[in-house]
Structures are given as structure tokens and as C-alpha cells.
Amino acid sequence: MVAEAHACDANAVTIADLRPTDEVLELRARVRAFMEAHVYPNEPALNREDEEADALVAGLRAHAKEEGLWAPHLPPEAGGSNGSFLVYAHLNEEIGRSVWAQLVFGCQAPDAGNGEILWGFGTDEQKQRWLKPLVAGEVRSFFSMTEPEVSGSDPTTLRTRAVRDGDEWVIDGHKWFSSGAEGAAFGIVMAVTDPDADPHRRATQIIVPADTPGVEIVRAIPTMGHRGRGWTTHCEVRYTSVRVPVENTLGEVGEGFRIAQKRLGPGRIHHVMRWLGQMQRAFELMCSYALEREAFGGPLAEKQTVQNWIADSAAEIQACRLLTLDAAHKIDQGDEARVEVSVIKFFAAKALNDVIDRAVQVHGARGLTDETPLAGMLALARGARIYDGPDEVHRMVVARRILKAFADGDGWRFD
């Protein structure tokens, strides 16, 4: 039998720990005001993804900087404006509502995650050369791990090799889904440096300037019918005899997986925080339209099926919020929160898809048009169940860890 003393833990997180302080509420209100004044009205123009949209983004970014709202994922000493995961979660409930806002506030994937690992593991020189312009929004970056030939869920099978030749790494490999690689200044490439080492010690992360001879952006891979442009691309990249100095090693040789874990844990939480915003936006559209649209003698809001969708969505959104805030709080306390991060990754990805899908359904044909943001949100949401680890892998991680705790006689504590 597992001891029942777990039920009362002095360190347990309470709901009060997760609530925003007055200061955070005020900051969040400023982000919301910025979104209402500058982001939502510009969405149609931004969705066109042309040069005019690029200029618009540049102007909005300058404005966000002036307002002190820039790069809220990093502390001021790293060039950001915040640094607490919990606070960032609260802000992302606003920022996440529009796919463009992360770019406007300088906390877009994958640059935010890359910025965090450069801040955490980079040398002073790497921070100066790569992190500084990245956080300032002067350049973009990409993270190049997944390969078409092997399972991205099991990166111990990666084939891209980096071989040391004097003071240089020589990299050969084939990657895909390197998001944002088109137009980026550099990538962080995961390459096998010691194929004979323990599987989790084989790979190293190496910073590769995009203009290094041998780096070829083969194509932007269209996903869900969308090719993307620049930041919104997912690229196939080939590395052929790419030479970079060994000083471009991020962290220690063989530490690629440890750093990836550091990157992907917070990175997953960043995604989920934004999904909270997407879900809430879809939910609001669903409720408003249900009250407004009439069929069979009354508003859709009076149909029990629609009421069930609204009730289920409300429950799922609040569950996702609390799970996310709890995981963010634990990360702030220095905990890796591996189980919490995996729980929220698969649970929120499903809720995201379900809530947006219900909102589309309530809108009927209009839900598929560009008259509402829902169709675009739905197309983007599907990838959430795959990127940064598919649902099934996160469920596996959760179950394995919990079962191990039981096998060790500790049981599992819901704190």
C-alpha cells in the first residue's frame, strides 16, 4: 500500500499561488490594450504575409519595445522584460490569441526557445554574437533537429553527423521541419558527435550561421496547404560538409539531449500558454455567435448540443489554464516539471483542437471562411498534437514516470 500521508503536503501549490498579482493584472491589461489597438485590427493585413506585412510587423515591434512589453520570456539582463514563467503564462493568455502577436512582442517560436538556451548555456561570446541580436529582434533563428528519414519522436536515432576536424566541426545531414529557417540568420543544429556513446550522450547542439557554405534550404514544405513565408515556413534543410568553428558548440559536447530537454520543456509550455489564448478567443466567438444565430425557432444558444459544447469547452479551458499555471509555477521554483509539462502538452493540444472545432461547427459555413479567424486557427491547431512530441509520446512519458513512482513504492502525489 502507498502511504496516504501525501494527501497533506506543506509544499503543495495552492490556487492562490497561481493567481496574478495586481501588478501582473496591470501588465496584462496593457498587453490586452495593445492587442486591441494594434494587433487584431491589423490581422487581415498580416495574414497576407507580403512585404507590407513585414513593414507592419517592424512598426508594431518598435511600438511594443517603446511600451516596455518586448520579449516577456526573458529577464531584463538578457534583453527581455520579464523572466517569470508564471507571469509569462498570464501574459500569453492575451498574446496567444493572435498568431501574429508572438512575433510582435518578440517572443515567437522557435526564437524564444533558442534565446532561452543561448541565455542558459551560451558562452559570453555566443551571447554577444547570437543572443543579443536575436533578442533585439534584429535576426531570426531556427532549431534543426527533426529528420525525414528517422522518427522525430525518438531522436536517439538521429543521423546528422558532426565530425571534428582540427578547430572545426564538419556537419553532414538532412533535416526537415526546421521552422522559420527561410530568412533566418542562424540555426541550432542537433548532430551526432559520438555515435558510440550512450544514446542520450551522442548528440551535440551546434550554432550554424545560415550563410555557411553547404547549408541549403531545399524548400519550404507546405503544411495544411500553406507554404508560409520567412518566419511561418517549415523548411527542409541539407547540410553538406558544413564547417563551423568548435567555439560554436552550445554547452558541452554530448549534452545535446540535456539541452534539448531544457529547451523543449519550457518551449512546450510556451506553446500551451499561447493555446490558452487561442482557446479563449474561439470560445468567445462560439458563445457570441450561439446567442446571435437563430435556427428552428430560436437561437443556437438554446440547443442543448450547443450548450454541451460550451460547457465542455469552459471546463477544458479552465483545466488547461490551471495545469499550465501550475507547471509554470513549478518551473519558476526550479523544478523541471517533466510530468506536468507532458500532461499539459497532450491534454491542451486536444482541448485546443476540440474547442476551435466546436466553434467552427457553431458558425456553420461561416466558420470555414476568412470572416472569422477560426479557420486559420483550426489549420494551425492540428500541428499542436504533433510538434514538440506527439500526444502518444507525452502520454507514454507521463505513464512511465507515474508507474515508476508506484513501482518504487512512492505512489503519485497530486500536489
Ligand SMILES: Cc1cc2nc3c(=O)[nH]c(=O)nc-3n(C[C@H](O)[C@H](O)[C@H](O)COP(=O)(O)OP(=O)(O)OC[C@H]3O[C@@H](n4cnc5c(N)ncnc54)[C@H](O)[C@@H]3O)c2cc1C
Ligand atoms: C508545425 C510543425 C513545426 C515543427 N517545427 C520543428 C522545428 O522547428 N524543429 C524541429 O527539429 N522539428 C520540428 N517539427 C517536427 C516535430 O518535432 C516532429 O514532427 C515530432 O517530433 C514527431 O516526429 P515525426 O514527425 O518524425 O513522427 P514519428 O516520430 O515518425 O511518429 C509518427 C507517429 O507515430 C506515433 N508514435 C510515435 N511514437 C509513439 C509511441 N511511443 N507510442 C505510440 N505512438 C507513437 C505518433 O502518433 C506519431 O505522430 C515540427 C513539426 C510540425 C508539425
